[in-house]
Amino acid sequence: MEFDLSKPQKLLQKSARDLFARACPAEQVRELMATDTALDTTLWSEVAEQGWLGLHLDEDSGGLGLGMVDLAVVAEEMGRACFPGPFLGTVWAATLISAANAKSKHLASLAAGETKGAVALLEPDASWDPADVQLQASKTEGGFQITGRKSFVSDAGVADLIVCVAKVGSDLALFAVPAKASGVSIKPTAALDATRKLYDVTFESVTVAAEDVLATGEAARAALERSMQVGSLVVCADMLGGMQWIIENTAEYAKTRQQFGKVIGSFQAVQHMCADMLLWTESARSAIYFAAWALDAEPENAERAVATAKIYTSDASREVANRGMQVHGGIGFTWEHNLQLYYKRSKASEILFGDASYHRARLADLVFNA
Amino acid sequence: MDLGLTPSELQFRDELRVWLKSNAPAKQSAKSHSGENAADFHRRLRDWQRKLFDAGYAGIAWPKEFGGRGATFIEQAIFQEEMAVADTPETATIGLSLVGPTIIAVGTEAQKQRYLPGILSGDEVWCQGFSEPNAGSDLASLQTKAVLDGDHFVINGQKIWTSFAHFADLCLLVVRTDTAAPKHKGITCLLVDMKSPGISVRPLKMMSGDAEFNEIFFSNLRVPVDRVLGKVNEGWNVAITALSNERANLGIGLNVAFKRNLEVVIEHARKLRRHGRPVIEDPVLRQKLAQAYVDLEVFRLNTTRALSTLNKTGAPGPEGSIQKLYWSELNQRNVQIAMEVLGPYGQLTDFDGGRGAYNYLRSRGNTIEAGTSEVQRNIIAQRVLGLPRSY
Numbered sequence: 001m002e003f004d005l006s007k008p009q010k011l012l013q014k015s016a017r018d019l020f021a022r023a024c025p026a027e028q029v030r031e032l033m034a035t036d037t038a039l040d041t042t043l044w045s046e047v048a049e050q051g052w053l054g055l056h057l058d059e060d061s062g063g064l065g066l067g068m069v070d071l072a073v074v075a076e077e078m079g080r081a082c083f084p085g086p087f088l089g090t091v092w093a094a095t096l097i098s099a100a101n102a103k104s105k106h107l108a109s110l111a112a113g114e115t116k117g118a119v120a121l122l123e124p125d126a127s128w129d130p131a132d133v134q135l136q137a138s139k140t141e142g143g144f145q146i147t148g149r150k151s152f153v154s155d156a157g158v159a160d161l162i163v164c165v166a167k168v169g170s171d172l173a174l175f176a177v178p179a180k181a182s183g184v185s186i187k188p189t190a191a192l193d194a195t196r197k198l199y200d201v202t203f204e205s206v207t208v209a210a211e212d213v214l215a216t217g218e219a220a221r222a223a224l225e226r227s228m229q230v231g232s233l234v235v236c237a238d239m240l241g242g243m244q245w246i247i248e249n250t251a252e253y254a255k256t257r258q259q260f261g262k263v264i265g266s267f268q269a270v271q272h273m274c275a276d277m278l279l280w281t282e283s284a285r286s287a288i289y290f291a292a293w294a295l296d297a298e299p300e301n302a303e304r305a306v307a308t309a310k311i312y313t314s315d316a317s318r319e320v321a322n323r324g325m326q327v328h329g330g331i332g333f334t335w336e337h338n339l340q341l342y343y344k345r346s347k348a349s350e351i352l353f354g355d356a357s358y359h360r361a362r363l364a365d366l367v368f369n370a
Numbered sequence: 371m372d373l374g375l376t377p378s379e380l381q382f383r384d385e386l387r388v389w390l391k392s393n394a395p396a397k398q399s400a401k402s403h404s405g406e407n408a409a410d411f412h413r414r415l416r417d418w419q420r421k422l423f424d425a426g427y428a429g430i431a432w433p434k435e436f437g438g439r440g441a442t443f444i445e446q447a448i449f450q451e452e453m454a455v456a457d458t459p460e461t462a463t464i465g466l467s468l469v470g471p472t473i474i475a476v477g478t479e480a481q482k483q484r485y486l487p488g489i490l491s492g493d494e495v496w497c498q499g500f501s502e503p504n505a506g507s508d509l510a511s512l513q514t515k516a517v518l519d520g521d522h523f524v525i526n527g528q529k530i531w532t533s534f535a536h537f538a539d540l541c542l543l544v545v546r547t548d549t550a551a552p553k554h555k556g557i558t559c560l561l562v563d564m565k566s567p568g569i570s571v572r573p574l575k576m577m578s579g580d581a582e583f584n585e586i587f588f589s590n591l592r593v594p595v596d597r598v599l600g601k602v603n604e605g606w607n608v609a610i611t612a613l614s615n616e617r618a619n620l621g622i623g624l625n626v627a628f629k630r631n632l633e634v635v636i637e638h639a640r641k642l643r644r645h646g647r648p649v650i651e652d653p654v655l656r657q658k659l660a661q662a663y664v665d666l667e668v669f670r671l672n673t674t675r676a677l678s679t680l681n682k683t684g685a686p687g688p689e690g691s692i693q694k695l696y697w698s699e700l701n702q703r704n705v706q707i708a709m710e711v712l713g714p715y716g717q718l719t720d721f722d723g724g725r726g727a728y729n730y731l732r733s734r735g736n737t738i739e740a741g742t743s744e745v746q747r748n749i750i751a752q753r754v755l756g757l758p759r760s761y
Contacts, residue, residue, distance in 0.1 A: 001379070001444055002372045003671075003678035069371050251755040266758040268744070271751035278750055279692055286671035293371045304667075311664045360660035361653070367663055368636060368650055 003289070005073065013073045019046065020081035026338045029082045033194035033341075037158045038084035044113060047083075053090055054111020056230070057098055062108035068230070068292040072237040079241025079349075082341045084195040086116045088352070089155025091234055093117025093163050096227035100174055100215035106161055118159035118179075119227070120150035120201050128354040130165060130172060130224050135203070137166040137173055143210045144168070146175065146203040154352070156186050156199035163214065164203065165224060172221050174214040181206055193348035195341065229295060229306045232353040236288045236309050239317040239349045242342045243281040246324040249339070250274060254327055264327070273323045280316035287312045307363045314349075314356040321346045373674065375444070382441075383448045386427070393421055394456040408573075408581075411460075412495070412537040418459040419492030428490045429466050436474055436482065437490050443681045447622045447673075454626030464534060465489035465496035469542045472612040473561075476600040485540070485561065497538035497564070499529040499586060500609065506531075507745045509544075510553045510606060514588060516545040516560070518595070523547070523560065525568070525591040531739075535571045535584040538564050543593075544609050547602055559605040559612075561597045568592065578731040616740065620677060620693045625670045628701060631729060632662055634722070635708045642713065649711055658707045665700045672696060688753045695746040698736035705733045 005013065023043055032038045047053065056071045057063025064070075071091075078087060094110040096119055109115040123134055135148035146166055156162060156179070164175045177184060183206040189198045215223050251274055254265030264270050291309035295302045321343045325332040332339045350356075375383065395418060422428045431446050432438020441449065470489045473481055488494030505512040514527025525545060535541070541562045548556030564571075568591030573581040600608040636659065639650040649655055676689040708726055709716040716726045737743040751757045 001375060001674070001678055001681070003675040004371065004682075006371070247755075251757065254757060263758060265751075266760050268748065268760045271755075271757050271760060272744070272747040274755050274757060275695070275747035275750035278754060279695060282692060283668050283672055283696065286675045287668050289371065290373075290671045290674075293373060297373075308664050308667050311661070312668050357657065360657045360664070363663065364656040364660040368639075368656065368659065 003286075005069070005289075009070060009073055012070055013077065015050070016052070016074050016077035017080070019050070020077055020083060024081045024083055026082070026341070029084055029195060029341060032084040036188060036197075037086075038195055038197050039086060039158045040084070044085060047087070048113025051111075053087075053113045054094060054107070057094060057107055057111050058102060061098060061102065061104075062111035068233060068295040069289060071230070072233055072288060072292040075234045075237035076241040076244070079238030079345070080245050082195050082242070082345055086118070086155030086158050086196075088196060088231065088234060088238075089118035089153075089159055090116050092119045092154070092227055092231045093159070093161060095230045096163050096174065096223055097176065097214060099223035099226045100219065104176075104214070106176060110161070115160035116155065116158050117161045117163065118153055118156040118199075118201075119163045119165070120153045120156065121165045121224075122150060122152040124149060124151050126152060128228075128358060130221065130228075133165055133167055133172065135164070135166045137164075137168050137175065137208070139168065140207070144173075144175065144208045144213065146177070146206045146208060148203055150201045150203070152189070153186075153199045153201045154196060156201050157188055157197055162201060164201075165220075168216060171217045172224065173216040174220045174223065175208045176212040176214055177203070177206060177208060183207070191348065192344045195345055196348065225303075228353055229302060232306050232310045233288070233292055233295065235349045235352045236284070236291070236313040239313050239346055240281070240284055240288055242346050242349075243277075243284060243317055243320045246320055246339065246342055247274070247277045247281050250277065250324040250327045257329075270327055273327055277320045277323050280320050284309070284313040284316045304363065304366055307359045307366070310353065311356045311359045311363065314359075317346045318350055375448075379442075379444055379448060382445050383452065386449065386452050389425055389427070390452060390456045390458070393425070394458050397457055408536055414459045415462060416492045416495070419461045422461065423491045428461070428492070429470060431467070432470060432474065432486075432490075436470075436486050443677055447620075447677050450622040451626055454623035457630070462489070462492050462495045462534075464498050464542075465494070465540075468498060468612050468616050469496045469540075471615045472542070472608060473599065475611055476608055478596075480596070481561065481599065488539075494539040495534060495537060497532050497535040497541045497584075498612070499532055499535075499541045499543040499562070501531045502528060503530050507742055509609070510557065512544060512546060512557070514543075514545045515549070516547050516558060516593070518547075519592075521595050522592040523558075523595065525560075525562075525588040525593060527588050529586040529588075530574070531583045532571075532586050533583045535564070535586050536573050536581070540564060541586070542599070542612065544605055547605075551603065554606045556603055557605040557609070558602050559599040559608040560593050561599055562591070562593055566591055566593075576732070576735065578728055580728075580732075614690075620673050620680070620690065621669075621697045622673055622677070624697055624701075625666065625673060628666055628669070628697070628704065631708070631725075632659075632666060632704065634725065635659070635662075635704075635711050638715075638722070639711045642711070642715070644713065649713075655707075655711060658710065662704045662707050665703065669697055669700055688749060691741070691746040691749040691753075694741060695743055695750070698743060701736050702733045705730045 032040055051064040052074050054063035055066050059065040097104045097106050110117050137144040137146045159179050162177045162179050164177050166173050183204040185202045187200045189200055191198045254270055255263055257264050287309040291305040294305040331337050430439040430441040434440045502512050516523040516525050541564050543560045543562045546556050547558040568589050570587045572585045574583050574585055575581045640648055642649045709730055712726050715721045719727050
């Protein structure tokens, strides 16, 4: 039994940490936050060259063929660096397309970083439950036509390809829509986390060819579910990297900041907050890496494992960020201090793919109705 | 990452399961250790340990030369988990996991020969005389005094919170032998016969009504000098060795016991009705029960991870403190959720064998015994995060 990263995974962790420390320092993050898209094409290319955009995709699709634990390792380092840009949209879209059709022509260019993706799932009623999707696609000669509005779409502003989740009658369907297609309009939504942008996407009589229907019915539902599990894992690992940054920087601050002639880290009230932060961070780590492992090794337990990780990490990440800010005092509350970057990203991640309350309700159905 | 067991670990587990199937005693309904139940509790404990001993399952972590199995940490975890699944009676754990390993580590040859066989067979039950009324979290300030008189120490003082003292045969007693030295330097560990004159034991009733632990009073108790474990005035390190053996137990069986408690609560939630529907359909309580499930699952995963680390490093680290802090507070949250599910039934001391009420009261001790939550947080902050000592 080995509940730890393998040697190659530790090497992957180190190279990701080194790359982001060098190429994505906090000043760079702040500059990108102030842009419309948070995309730096040089940095994006560097990440693409590592193969990390298709890390978990099959080698036949241009991916590295690695597993979910490896994906979590890289996502954790992205969270630790507050890596700005469209990773989430691209990795979600690639996972969804791959789950719907492993031979899709779109995968190779997404994996290579030549194109970027986004998944348009949520609508103005803001439900993460795919059963609540209302947007209707109507059948036309040779394809479909989509009209309606999607909200809270991560990274749509830089996406080349948008996977639109719609209904055909009462069946779920997945459509691959080029962002430049006629009738698609994309509008930025101002939100807390400026490192990963959100958009409103409106489809106005958008025509989709039959060959761009990725999946329908049960196949669409299953592919979407799998992709949301992987997306949740990525977001959890991102939160974990942020928690790790916060606990390290908070402990460091507590060792140096002096009040009453002593470092504040010598006060038990402060020590106990730091101890709780460590416990939450390490517990989230156990839940997340187990979920990553289960996604590959125990698919029958993956749904519960991912829900458990998302519930635990969503609450833990928020509390770690809160305690970190409390220990930092006034300086942690300022624009100037980098804690605010992690604080906001944590909150956005808590919401992404459903917060703890949403997943507790789902998990209760899974566990108690079984 | 590979969370599977090796073929030899699987074989160990399967053999144990087969053995437990035909040897685990029937469940005991009463949980009490006290009053008229004390003798019964002691008898069950002794009988069960004898059975384990005869099958080679007593002290499996001990080296083979001392009668153990030299089991790996993973095998020890499997053992604890299977015992918890089979809901077996308690064993004389203070001897097996705390005193025995310490005698093996620092005892004389004569001490090993005299004491180890009785610990394994369960013929001699041990207690641990550490805490005093004025030495709890600050154990090193203990005041029970031992004065040398010829070839004996003469002991006067008091211990408290001593589990099993009311039927123990022997005690690992920590005393002060040098009152002038700094507090950590004047301490000695003694192996004391509980049947000696000069010892009186008074059971200490907990608020649950049960009495797991006791006060022990020493009045001119005479202990021969060959009963010193380790060296005179160097007993603090011996005590720390004993306690680290206690914390190396990561709480593995607890996870199984807590999961069983949650399953019982869920069963009650299906049967009891509120707002015209089963309690299990109440959306607020569903949220809380789901969180209870999550907290237990994360505890299980933390345990597995700590075990994997322990198996590699061989030495119990501060993980023990994280585990203790986590399970004690988790259990307090979960017994409260159980009370909310049970509603008015939760207060009845005879509903479902009084399990809800008992667990609720007993859980308050969890964040105090074996190192308070405050001490665990101090340890985590200071030894893991490197913050300065605060006292």
